[in-house]
Amino acid sequence: MNNPRVFSNPCAICRVREATKLCDYVTGYNNSPIFVNNYKKFVELNSGCRHETCDLPMCGECAKQMGLNVDFCPHHYKLHIQAELPAKLKQAQIRQKSKQYYEMEE
Ligand SMILES: [Zn+2]
Ligand SMILES: [Zn+2]
Numbered sequence: 001m002n003n004p005r006v007f008s009n010p011c012a013i014c015r016v017r018e019a020t021k022l023c024d025y026v027t028g029y030n031n032s033p034i035f036v037n038n039y040k041k042f043v044e045l046n047s048g049c050r051h052e053t054c055d056l057p058m059c060g061e062c063a064k065q066m067g068l069n070v071d072f073c074p075h076h077y078k079l080h081i082q083a084e085l086p087a088k089l090k091q092a093q094i095r096q097k098s099k100q101y102y103e104m105e106e
Contacts, residue, residue, distance in 0.1 A: 011059035013074060019057030024066070025076035028052030 011019045030052060034045045056073040063071040072080060085093055 009057065011062050012056050013058055013062035017059035017061065020060055021058050021063045021071045023054035023056040023058065023063070023073035023076055024070045025054040025072050025080065026051040027054050 009019050011017050028051065030050065034042075034050075036042050036045060054073060054076055056075075058071070058073055062074065064074060064077040066072055066077075066080075084090075
């Protein structure tokens with residue numbers, strides 16, 4: 001409890017252990033480019049995944065591991081479960097995904 005590292009960086013959920021992970025749940029989609037007057041920096045800032053994430057600090061025990069290097073906070077984990085499409089819509093989703101997959105193959 002008197003660990004100073006826990007005090008400076010506590011888990012937002014339990015507030016007992018040190019936060020070692022951040023929530024990776026996407027909270028915003030922003031694809032507009034970031035402009036800087038340095039080409040290398042411009043490319044660096046505008047490549048890859050630039051979605052805004054929750055970033056809630058959590059300890060390993062409170063974080064819900066969703067995959068390799070992907071963790072959700074308990075709040076967003078609940079939302080993620082609810083975000084699942086109903087079975088009827090899921091069929092259309094799967095059909096579309098397989099269509100995209102075959103287009104990529106050609
Ligand atoms: Zn915790
Ligand atoms: Zn979160």
